[in-house]
Amino acid sequence: xxxxxxxxxxxxxxxxxxxxxxxxxxxxxxxxxxxxxxxxxxxxxxxxxxxxxxxxxxxxxxxxxxxxxxxxxxxxxxxxxxxxxxxxxxxxxxxxxxxxxxxxxxxxxxxxxxxxxxxxxxxxxxxxxxxxxxxxxxxxxxxxxxxxxxxxxxxxxxxxxxxxxxxxxxxxxxxxxxxxxxxxxxxxxxxxxxxxxxxxxxxxxxxxxxxxxxxxxxxxxxxxxxxxxxxxxxxxxxxxxxxxxxxxxxxxxxxxxxxxxxxxxxxxxxxxxxxxxxxxxxxxxxxxxxxxxxxxxxxxxxxxxxxxxxxxxxxxxxxxxxxxxxxxxxxxxxxxxxxxxxxxxxxxxxxxxxxxxxxxxxxxxxxxxxxxxxxxxxxxxxxxxxxxxxxxxxxxxxxxxxxxxxxxxxxxxxxxxxxxxxxxxxxxxxxxxxxxxxxxxxxxxxxxxxxxxxxxxxxxxxxxxxxxxx
Numbered sequence: 413x414x415x416x417x418x419x420x421x422x423x424x425x426x427x428x429x430x431x432x433x434x435x436x437x438x439x440x441x442x443x444x445x446x447x448x449x450x451x452x453x454x455x456x457x458x459x460x461x462x463x464x465x466x467x468x469x470x471x472x473x474x475x476x477x478x479x480x481x482x483x484x485x486x487x488x489x490x491x492x493x494x495x496x497x498x499x500x501x502x503x504x505x506x507x508x509x510x511x512x513x514x515x516x517x518x519x520x521x522x523x524x525x526x527x528x529x530x531x532x533x534x535x536x537x538x539x540x541x542x543x544x545x546x547x548x549x550x551x552x553x554x555x556x557x558x559x560x561x562x563x564x565x566x567x568x569x570x571x572x573x574x575x576x577x578x579x580x581x582x583x584x585x586x587x588x589x590x591x592x593x594x595x596x597x598x599x600x601x602x603x604x605x606x607x608x609x610x611x612x613x614x615x616x617x618x619x620x621x622x623x624x625x626x627x628x629x630x631x632x633x634x635x636x637x638x639x640x641x642x643x644x645x646x647x648x649x650x651x652x653x654x655x656x657x658x659x660x661x662x663x664x665x666x667x668x669x670x671x672x673x674x675x676x677x678x679x680x681x682x683x684x685x686x687x688x689x690x691x692x693x694x695x696x697x698x699x700x701x702x703x704x705x706x707x708x709x710x711x712x713x714x715x716x717x718x719x720x721x722x723x724x725x726x727x728x729x730x731x732x733x734x735x736x737x738x739x740x741x742x743x744x745x746x747x748x749x750x751x752x753x754x755x756x757x758x759x760x761x762x763x764x765x766x767x768x769x770x771x772x773x774x775x776x777x778x779x780x781x782x783x784x785x786x787x788x789x790x791x792x793x794x795x796x797x798x799x800x801x802x803x804x805x806x807x808x809x810x811x812x813x814x815x816x817x818x819x820x821x822x823x824x825x826x827x828x829x830x831x832x833x834x835x836x837x838x839x840x841x842x843x844x845x846x847x848x849x850x851x852x853x854x855x856x857x858x859x860x861x862x863x864x865x866x867x868x869x870x871x872x873x874x875x876x877x878x879x880x881x882x
Contacts, residue, residue: 418541420839421533421723424522440477442544458508464621479558492659494755515629533723592628594657630654630663662756678738695737719822786849799837830855
Protein backbone atom coordinates (compact mmCIF):
# COMPACT_ATOMS: atom_id res chain seq x y z
CA UNK A 413 0.00 0.00 0.00
CA UNK A 414 1.62 3.25 -1.11
CA UNK A 415 1.60 6.18 1.32
CA UNK A 416 0.41 8.43 -1.55
CA UNK A 417 -3.12 6.99 -1.17
CA UNK A 418 -3.51 8.99 2.05
CA UNK A 419 -4.52 12.24 0.37
CA UNK A 420 -5.66 15.59 1.68
CA UNK A 421 -9.33 14.74 2.09
CA UNK A 422 -9.76 11.04 1.45
CA UNK A 423 -7.94 7.78 0.79
CA UNK A 424 -7.66 7.00 -2.93
CA UNK A 425 -5.41 5.12 -5.35
CA UNK A 426 -5.08 2.69 -8.24
CA UNK A 427 -6.12 -0.84 -7.30
CA UNK A 428 -3.21 -3.29 -7.38
CA UNK A 429 -0.63 -0.57 -7.97
CA UNK A 430 -1.18 1.83 -5.08
CA UNK A 431 -4.08 0.38 -3.11
CA UNK A 432 -3.90 -3.35 -2.29
CA UNK A 433 -7.32 -4.97 -1.69
CA UNK A 434 -5.71 -7.53 0.64
CA UNK A 435 -4.44 -4.69 2.83
CA UNK A 436 -7.85 -3.06 3.25
CA UNK A 437 -8.52 -5.22 6.33
CA UNK A 438 -5.66 -3.48 8.16
CA UNK A 439 -6.64 -0.15 6.60
CA UNK A 440 -10.12 -0.49 8.10
CA UNK A 441 -8.58 -1.38 11.46
CA UNK A 442 -6.57 1.85 11.26
CA UNK A 443 -9.71 3.89 10.54
CA UNK A 444 -11.61 2.26 13.42
CA UNK A 445 -8.63 2.80 15.72
CA UNK A 446 -8.67 6.49 14.83
CA UNK A 447 -12.42 6.58 15.51
CA UNK A 448 -12.09 4.87 18.92
CA UNK A 449 -9.33 7.21 20.07
CA UNK A 450 -11.47 10.21 19.17
CA UNK A 451 -14.70 8.68 20.43
CA UNK A 452 -14.10 5.80 22.88
CA UNK A 453 -17.83 5.13 23.32
CA UNK A 454 -18.25 4.32 19.59
CA UNK A 455 -20.22 1.11 19.04
CA UNK A 456 -21.73 1.46 15.55
CA UNK A 457 -20.46 2.43 12.09
CA UNK A 458 -22.37 2.86 8.82
CA UNK A 459 -20.66 1.77 5.60
CA UNK A 460 -21.60 2.22 1.95
CA UNK A 461 -20.00 1.61 -1.41
CA UNK A 462 -20.16 2.60 -5.07
CA UNK A 463 -20.61 0.22 -7.99
CA UNK A 464 -16.97 -0.51 -8.85
CA UNK A 465 -16.26 -4.27 -9.06
CA UNK A 466 -13.54 -4.04 -6.39
CA UNK A 467 -15.78 -2.13 -3.97
CA UNK A 468 -17.45 -5.38 -2.91
CA UNK A 469 -14.31 -7.33 -1.89
CA UNK A 470 -13.05 -4.19 -0.13
CA UNK A 471 -16.40 -4.03 1.68
CA UNK A 472 -15.99 -7.66 2.79
CA UNK A 473 -12.53 -6.95 4.26
CA UNK A 474 -13.74 -3.79 5.94
CA UNK A 475 -16.78 -5.48 7.53
CA UNK A 476 -14.57 -8.24 8.92
CA UNK A 477 -12.10 -5.72 10.35
CA UNK A 478 -14.79 -3.60 12.00
CA UNK A 479 -16.65 -6.54 13.52
CA UNK A 480 -13.40 -8.19 14.66
CA UNK A 481 -12.79 -5.03 16.68
CA UNK A 482 -16.19 -5.44 18.34
CA UNK A 483 -17.99 -2.66 16.45
CA UNK A 484 -21.42 -3.13 14.83
CA UNK A 485 -21.86 -2.42 11.12
CA UNK A 486 -24.89 -1.02 9.33
CA UNK A 487 -24.35 -1.67 5.62
CA UNK A 488 -26.45 0.64 3.43
CA UNK A 489 -25.14 -0.97 0.24
CA UNK A 490 -24.48 0.61 -3.15
CA UNK A 491 -25.58 4.23 -3.04
CA UNK A 492 -24.39 7.80 -3.69
CA UNK A 493 -22.04 9.41 -1.18
CA UNK A 494 -24.74 11.96 -0.24
CA UNK A 495 -26.97 9.07 0.84
CA UNK A 496 -24.28 8.02 3.33
CA UNK A 497 -24.15 11.63 4.57
CA UNK A 498 -27.96 11.66 4.79
CA UNK A 499 -27.85 8.53 6.96
CA UNK A 500 -25.41 10.19 9.38
CA UNK A 501 -27.81 13.12 9.86
CA UNK A 502 -31.00 11.06 10.00
CA UNK A 503 -30.21 7.93 12.01
CA UNK A 504 -28.66 7.28 15.41
CA UNK A 505 -25.32 6.37 13.75
CA UNK A 506 -23.30 9.52 13.04
CA UNK A 507 -20.00 7.92 11.98
CA UNK A 508 -19.24 6.02 8.80
CA UNK A 509 -17.47 5.83 5.47
CA UNK A 510 -18.06 4.99 1.84
CA UNK A 511 -15.88 2.94 -0.50
CA UNK A 512 -15.59 5.07 -3.63
CA UNK A 513 -13.15 6.82 -5.93
CA UNK A 514 -15.83 9.30 -7.03
CA UNK A 515 -15.11 10.53 -10.57
CA UNK A 516 -11.76 8.77 -10.97
CA UNK A 517 -11.36 6.13 -13.72
CA UNK A 518 -12.37 2.52 -13.10
CA UNK A 519 -8.87 1.48 -11.99
CA UNK A 520 -9.18 3.61 -8.85
CA UNK A 521 -10.90 3.08 -5.54
CA UNK A 522 -10.78 4.68 -2.13
CA UNK A 523 -12.59 5.67 1.05
CA UNK A 524 -14.31 8.88 2.17
CA UNK A 525 -14.42 9.00 5.96
CA UNK A 526 -16.77 10.77 8.39
CA UNK A 527 -16.76 11.06 12.19
CA UNK A 528 -19.76 12.57 13.99
CA UNK A 529 -21.20 13.90 10.71
CA UNK A 530 -17.96 15.69 9.79
CA UNK A 531 -15.43 14.76 7.12
CA UNK A 532 -12.10 13.36 8.26
CA UNK A 533 -9.32 15.08 6.29
CA UNK A 534 -5.84 16.63 6.35
CA UNK A 535 -3.85 15.79 9.49
CA UNK A 536 -6.57 13.34 10.52
CA UNK A 537 -5.98 11.29 7.35
CA UNK A 538 -2.25 11.36 8.05
CA UNK A 539 -2.88 10.07 11.58
CA UNK A 540 -4.78 7.13 10.04
CA UNK A 541 -1.77 6.58 7.76
CA UNK A 542 0.53 6.52 10.79
CA UNK A 543 -1.70 4.03 12.60
CA UNK A 544 -1.82 1.83 9.51
CA UNK A 545 1.92 1.90 8.82
CA UNK A 546 2.89 1.31 12.46
CA UNK A 547 0.13 -1.30 12.98
CA UNK A 548 -0.82 0.65 16.10
CA UNK A 549 -4.31 -0.85 16.21
CA UNK A 550 -7.08 -0.70 18.80
CA UNK A 551 -7.43 -4.00 20.67
CA UNK A 552 -10.83 -5.60 21.22
CA UNK A 553 -10.36 -6.61 24.85
CA UNK A 554 -13.76 -8.32 25.08
CA UNK A 555 -13.09 -10.45 21.96
CA UNK A 556 -16.84 -10.18 21.28
CA UNK A 557 -17.44 -9.52 17.60
CA UNK A 558 -19.72 -6.82 16.25
CA UNK A 559 -22.94 -7.55 14.39
CA UNK A 560 -23.83 -6.70 10.79
CA UNK A 561 -27.21 -5.42 9.60
CA UNK A 562 -28.33 -4.14 6.20
CA UNK A 563 -30.45 -1.02 5.81
CA UNK A 564 -31.67 0.31 2.48
CA UNK A 565 -32.03 4.00 3.32
CA UNK A 566 -32.50 5.19 -0.27
CA UNK A 567 -36.35 5.22 -0.03
CA UNK A 568 -36.08 7.44 3.07
CA UNK A 569 -33.71 9.79 1.23
CA UNK A 570 -36.10 10.03 -1.73
CA UNK A 571 -39.06 10.59 0.61
CA UNK A 572 -37.18 13.41 2.34
CA UNK A 573 -36.44 15.15 -0.98
CA UNK A 574 -40.00 14.71 -2.20
CA UNK A 575 -41.41 16.21 1.01
CA UNK A 576 -39.07 19.21 0.93
CA UNK A 577 -39.68 19.92 -2.75
CA UNK A 578 -43.41 19.34 -2.85
CA UNK A 579 -43.69 22.43 -5.07
CA UNK A 580 -41.62 20.71 -7.77
CA UNK A 581 -43.87 17.67 -8.12
CA UNK A 582 -45.48 17.12 -11.54
CA UNK A 583 -42.92 19.54 -12.98
CA UNK A 584 -42.37 19.66 -16.73
CA UNK A 585 -38.74 20.66 -17.27
CA UNK A 586 -37.61 18.71 -20.35
CA UNK A 587 -34.18 17.53 -19.21
CA UNK A 588 -31.65 14.87 -20.11
CA UNK A 589 -29.84 13.46 -17.06
CA UNK A 590 -26.68 11.41 -17.56
CA UNK A 591 -26.00 9.18 -14.54
CA UNK A 592 -22.69 8.09 -16.09
CA UNK A 593 -23.19 4.48 -14.89
CA UNK A 594 -22.42 5.78 -11.41
CA UNK A 595 -24.24 5.39 -8.10
CA UNK A 596 -26.84 7.95 -9.15
CA UNK A 597 -28.63 5.12 -10.92
CA UNK A 598 -29.76 3.81 -7.52
CA UNK A 599 -31.72 7.02 -6.85
CA UNK A 600 -32.57 9.08 -9.94
CA UNK A 601 -35.08 6.75 -11.67
CA UNK A 602 -37.10 6.30 -8.45
CA UNK A 603 -36.88 10.01 -7.63
CA UNK A 604 -38.31 10.87 -11.06
CA UNK A 605 -41.23 8.52 -10.42
CA UNK A 606 -41.79 9.89 -6.92
CA UNK A 607 -41.81 13.49 -8.18
CA UNK A 608 -43.87 12.56 -11.24
CA UNK A 609 -41.57 14.62 -13.45
CA UNK A 610 -42.49 14.69 -17.10
CA UNK A 611 -40.18 14.66 -20.13
CA UNK A 612 -37.02 13.56 -18.31
CA UNK A 613 -34.70 11.46 -20.46
CA UNK A 614 -32.19 9.25 -18.64
CA UNK A 615 -28.79 8.17 -19.96
CA UNK A 616 -26.63 5.38 -18.51
CA UNK A 617 -28.64 4.88 -15.32
CA UNK A 618 -27.41 1.29 -15.01
CA UNK A 619 -24.80 1.11 -12.26
CA UNK A 620 -21.58 -0.24 -13.82
CA UNK A 621 -18.31 0.55 -12.10
CA UNK A 622 -16.37 -0.18 -15.29
CA UNK A 623 -17.90 3.03 -16.70
CA UNK A 624 -18.33 1.62 -20.24
CA UNK A 625 -19.70 4.81 -21.82
CA UNK A 626 -17.45 7.53 -20.42
CA UNK A 627 -15.69 8.51 -17.20
CA UNK A 628 -18.09 9.76 -14.55
CA UNK A 629 -16.75 13.31 -14.41
CA UNK A 630 -19.41 15.63 -15.85
CA UNK A 631 -17.32 18.80 -15.71
CA UNK A 632 -15.60 18.07 -19.06
CA UNK A 633 -17.18 18.38 -22.50
CA UNK A 634 -15.72 15.00 -23.48
CA UNK A 635 -17.72 13.22 -20.78
CA UNK A 636 -20.84 15.27 -21.57
CA UNK A 637 -20.80 14.48 -25.29
CA UNK A 638 -23.83 12.20 -25.03
CA UNK A 639 -25.75 14.98 -23.28
CA UNK A 640 -24.66 17.45 -25.98
CA UNK A 641 -25.78 15.10 -28.76
CA UNK A 642 -29.12 14.39 -27.04
CA UNK A 643 -29.87 18.10 -26.59
CA UNK A 644 -29.15 18.67 -30.28
CA UNK A 645 -31.18 15.72 -31.54
CA UNK A 646 -34.22 16.22 -29.30
CA UNK A 647 -35.62 19.71 -29.86
CA UNK A 648 -37.97 19.38 -26.87
CA UNK A 649 -35.18 19.01 -24.30
CA UNK A 650 -34.13 22.29 -22.69
CA UNK A 651 -31.47 21.28 -20.16
CA UNK A 652 -28.73 18.71 -19.68
CA UNK A 653 -27.33 17.43 -16.40
CA UNK A 654 -24.42 15.10 -15.68
CA UNK A 655 -23.74 13.37 -12.36
CA UNK A 656 -20.34 12.22 -11.21
CA UNK A 657 -19.53 8.70 -10.05
CA UNK A 658 -20.65 9.02 -6.44
CA UNK A 659 -23.19 11.83 -7.00
CA UNK A 660 -21.71 14.46 -4.72
CA UNK A 661 -21.45 16.67 -7.83
CA UNK A 662 -23.68 17.58 -10.74
CA UNK A 663 -22.86 19.69 -13.77
CA UNK A 664 -25.53 21.37 -15.94
CA UNK A 665 -25.47 22.09 -19.66
CA UNK A 666 -27.62 24.73 -21.33
CA UNK A 667 -29.77 24.08 -24.39
CA UNK A 668 -27.11 25.80 -26.52
CA UNK A 669 -24.50 23.29 -25.31
CA UNK A 670 -22.70 25.50 -22.77
CA UNK A 671 -21.30 23.50 -19.84
CA UNK A 672 -21.85 25.80 -16.87
CA UNK A 673 -18.80 26.05 -14.55
CA UNK A 674 -19.33 25.65 -10.83
CA UNK A 675 -18.59 29.28 -9.99
CA UNK A 676 -21.30 30.49 -12.37
CA UNK A 677 -23.86 28.06 -10.98
CA UNK A 678 -22.83 29.06 -7.45
CA UNK A 679 -23.69 32.65 -8.36
CA UNK A 680 -27.23 31.60 -9.32
CA UNK A 681 -27.66 29.65 -6.09
CA UNK A 682 -26.22 32.57 -4.09
CA UNK A 683 -28.57 35.10 -5.67
CA UNK A 684 -31.56 33.16 -4.35
CA UNK A 685 -30.04 32.35 -0.94
CA UNK A 686 -29.17 36.01 -0.36
CA UNK A 687 -32.81 37.02 -0.89
CA UNK A 688 -33.72 34.85 2.09
CA UNK A 689 -30.54 35.57 4.09
CA UNK A 690 -29.25 39.08 3.31
CA UNK A 691 -25.55 39.63 4.14
CA UNK A 692 -25.00 35.86 4.43
CA UNK A 693 -21.50 34.41 4.12
CA UNK A 694 -20.90 32.56 0.83
CA UNK A 695 -17.80 30.34 0.53
CA UNK A 696 -16.04 29.61 -2.77
CA UNK A 697 -12.76 27.93 -3.66
CA UNK A 698 -9.55 29.54 -4.89
CA UNK A 699 -10.26 28.58 -8.52
CA UNK A 700 -13.37 30.78 -8.72
CA UNK A 701 -13.67 33.65 -11.20
CA UNK A 702 -13.31 37.21 -9.95
CA UNK A 703 -16.73 37.75 -11.58
CA UNK A 704 -18.23 35.68 -8.74
CA UNK A 705 -16.51 37.88 -6.16
CA UNK A 706 -17.82 41.03 -7.91
CA UNK A 707 -21.40 39.69 -7.86
CA UNK A 708 -21.26 38.60 -4.23
CA UNK A 709 -19.99 42.03 -3.16
CA UNK A 710 -22.68 43.71 -5.29
CA UNK A 711 -25.38 41.54 -3.69
CA UNK A 712 -24.13 42.27 -0.15
CA UNK A 713 -22.72 38.86 0.68
CA UNK A 714 -19.76 38.21 2.90
CA UNK A 715 -17.41 36.60 0.35
CA UNK A 716 -15.07 33.93 1.74
CA UNK A 717 -12.31 32.34 -0.36
CA UNK A 718 -10.84 28.97 0.70
CA UNK A 719 -8.66 26.12 -0.61
CA UNK A 720 -10.11 23.64 -3.11
CA UNK A 721 -11.33 20.24 -1.92
CA UNK A 722 -14.75 19.16 -0.72
CA UNK A 723 -13.66 18.63 2.91
CA UNK A 724 -11.85 21.96 3.05
CA UNK A 725 -14.77 23.88 1.55
CA UNK A 726 -17.15 22.20 3.98
CA UNK A 727 -14.86 23.14 6.89
CA UNK A 728 -14.69 26.76 5.68
CA UNK A 729 -18.48 26.84 5.46
CA UNK A 730 -18.76 25.76 9.09
CA UNK A 731 -16.06 28.18 10.27
CA UNK A 732 -17.77 31.13 8.56
CA UNK A 733 -21.30 29.99 9.42
CA UNK A 734 -22.01 30.31 5.69
CA UNK A 735 -25.40 29.54 4.19
CA UNK A 736 -23.88 28.29 0.92
CA UNK A 737 -20.55 27.09 -0.42
CA UNK A 738 -19.31 25.78 -3.73
CA UNK A 739 -16.38 24.86 -5.92
CA UNK A 740 -15.52 25.38 -9.57
CA UNK A 741 -15.62 21.58 -9.82
CA UNK A 742 -19.37 21.67 -9.01
CA UNK A 743 -19.42 20.57 -5.38
CA UNK A 744 -22.24 22.59 -3.79
CA UNK A 745 -23.00 22.78 -0.07
CA UNK A 746 -26.38 24.10 1.02
CA UNK A 747 -26.58 25.15 4.66
CA UNK A 748 -29.78 27.17 4.52
CA UNK A 749 -32.46 24.49 4.14
CA UNK A 750 -30.26 21.38 4.09
CA UNK A 751 -27.53 19.67 6.10
CA UNK A 752 -24.49 21.45 4.63
CA UNK A 753 -22.90 18.57 2.74
CA UNK A 754 -22.29 18.27 -1.01
CA UNK A 755 -25.13 16.49 -2.75
CA UNK A 756 -25.43 16.57 -6.55
CA UNK A 757 -29.00 15.27 -6.50
CA UNK A 758 -30.15 17.94 -4.06
CA UNK A 759 -28.34 20.54 -6.21
CA UNK A 760 -30.44 19.44 -9.20
CA UNK A 761 -33.60 20.13 -7.21
CA UNK A 762 -32.35 23.58 -6.22
CA UNK A 763 -31.60 24.35 -9.89
CA UNK A 764 -35.05 23.15 -10.97
CA UNK A 765 -36.49 25.43 -8.29
CA UNK A 766 -34.69 28.48 -9.73
CA UNK A 767 -35.79 27.63 -13.27
CA UNK A 768 -39.39 27.25 -12.13
CA UNK A 769 -39.46 30.46 -10.06
CA UNK A 770 -37.77 32.68 -12.65
CA UNK A 771 -39.40 31.21 -15.73
CA UNK A 772 -36.05 31.65 -17.49
CA UNK A 773 -33.86 29.04 -19.14
CA UNK A 774 -30.29 28.42 -17.99
CA UNK A 775 -28.77 30.15 -21.04
CA UNK A 776 -30.53 33.34 -19.96
CA UNK A 777 -29.79 32.98 -16.24
CA UNK A 778 -26.00 32.67 -16.62
CA UNK A 779 -25.89 36.04 -18.40
CA UNK A 780 -25.88 37.62 -14.92
CA UNK A 781 -22.24 36.50 -14.64
CA UNK A 782 -19.94 39.37 -15.80
CA UNK A 783 -18.00 38.47 -18.95
CA UNK A 784 -14.23 38.11 -18.75
CA UNK A 785 -11.58 36.38 -20.80
CA UNK A 786 -10.96 33.23 -18.82
CA UNK A 787 -9.71 29.70 -19.12
CA UNK A 788 -11.42 26.61 -17.78
CA UNK A 789 -9.47 24.64 -15.20
CA UNK A 790 -6.47 23.25 -17.08
CA UNK A 791 -5.03 20.00 -15.76
CA UNK A 792 -1.52 18.81 -16.72
CA UNK A 793 -0.22 15.40 -15.69
CA UNK A 794 3.07 15.11 -13.83
CA UNK A 795 4.78 12.75 -11.43
CA UNK A 796 3.05 12.60 -8.05
CA UNK A 797 6.36 13.39 -6.35
CA UNK A 798 6.85 16.54 -8.47
CA UNK A 799 3.54 18.29 -7.75
CA UNK A 800 4.57 20.24 -4.67
CA UNK A 801 8.02 20.96 -6.10
CA UNK A 802 6.48 22.61 -9.18
CA UNK A 803 4.00 24.69 -7.19
CA UNK A 804 6.67 25.84 -4.72
CA UNK A 805 8.93 26.93 -7.58
CA UNK A 806 6.20 29.00 -9.23
CA UNK A 807 5.40 30.52 -5.85
CA UNK A 808 9.03 31.57 -5.39
CA UNK A 809 9.11 33.16 -8.87
CA UNK A 810 6.00 35.29 -8.28
CA UNK A 811 7.15 36.23 -4.78
CA UNK A 812 9.95 38.28 -6.40
CA UNK A 813 7.53 40.31 -8.54
CA UNK A 814 6.68 43.73 -7.09
CA UNK A 815 3.41 44.02 -9.01
CA UNK A 816 1.85 40.72 -7.86
CA UNK A 817 -0.63 40.17 -5.05
CA UNK A 818 -0.45 36.55 -3.91
CA UNK A 819 -2.98 34.24 -2.27
CA UNK A 820 -1.16 31.13 -1.07
CA UNK A 821 -3.80 29.19 0.86
CA UNK A 822 -3.77 26.48 -1.85
CA UNK A 823 -0.93 26.64 -4.35
CA UNK A 824 -0.62 30.20 -5.58
CA UNK A 825 -3.15 32.63 -7.06
CA UNK A 826 -1.20 35.57 -8.45
CA UNK A 827 -3.16 38.76 -9.09
CA UNK A 828 -1.46 41.14 -11.50
CA UNK A 829 -2.75 44.48 -12.85
CA UNK A 830 -3.71 42.75 -16.11
CA UNK A 831 -5.25 39.54 -14.69
CA UNK A 832 -4.71 36.60 -12.39
CA UNK A 833 -3.39 33.06 -12.69
CA UNK A 834 -3.51 30.01 -10.46
CA UNK A 835 -1.39 26.91 -10.06
CA UNK A 836 -2.14 24.25 -7.47
CA UNK A 837 -1.52 20.55 -6.92
CA UNK A 838 -4.53 18.26 -7.31
CA UNK A 839 -5.39 16.37 -4.14
CA UNK A 840 -6.87 13.40 -6.02
CA UNK A 841 -4.60 12.78 -9.02
CA UNK A 842 -1.02 13.21 -10.25
CA UNK A 843 -1.97 16.50 -11.85
CA UNK A 844 -1.12 20.20 -11.65
CA UNK A 845 -4.12 22.52 -12.06
CA UNK A 846 -4.14 25.98 -13.66
CA UNK A 847 -6.64 28.75 -14.33
CA UNK A 848 -6.25 32.21 -15.89
CA UNK A 849 -8.51 35.25 -16.17
CA UNK A 850 -8.37 38.85 -17.37
CA UNK A 851 -10.61 41.71 -18.50
CA UNK A 852 -8.90 41.65 -21.91
CA UNK A 853 -7.58 39.06 -24.39
CA UNK A 854 -4.10 40.65 -24.23
CA UNK A 855 -4.15 40.52 -20.44
CA UNK A 856 -5.09 36.84 -20.52
CA UNK A 857 -2.17 36.05 -22.80
CA UNK A 858 0.14 38.14 -20.62
CA UNK A 859 -0.72 36.23 -17.42
CA UNK A 860 -0.38 32.89 -19.24
CA UNK A 861 3.05 33.92 -20.49
CA UNK A 862 4.08 34.79 -16.91
CA UNK A 863 3.24 31.26 -15.84
CA UNK A 864 4.86 29.63 -18.88
CA UNK A 865 8.07 31.46 -18.02
CA UNK A 866 7.90 30.35 -14.38
CA UNK A 867 7.33 26.72 -15.40
CA UNK A 868 10.32 26.47 -17.78
CA UNK A 869 12.40 24.20 -15.46
CA UNK A 870 9.64 21.58 -15.51
CA UNK A 871 7.76 21.75 -18.81
CA UNK A 872 8.57 22.30 -22.48
CA UNK A 873 7.29 25.68 -23.71
CA UNK A 874 5.56 24.11 -26.74
CA UNK A 875 3.74 21.72 -24.43
CA UNK A 876 2.51 24.56 -22.26
CA UNK A 877 1.54 26.72 -25.26
CA UNK A 878 -0.59 23.82 -26.50
CA UNK A 879 -2.11 23.08 -23.08
CA UNK A 880 -2.91 26.73 -22.37
CA UNK A 881 -4.77 27.33 -25.66
CA UNK A 882 -8.34 28.31 -24.82
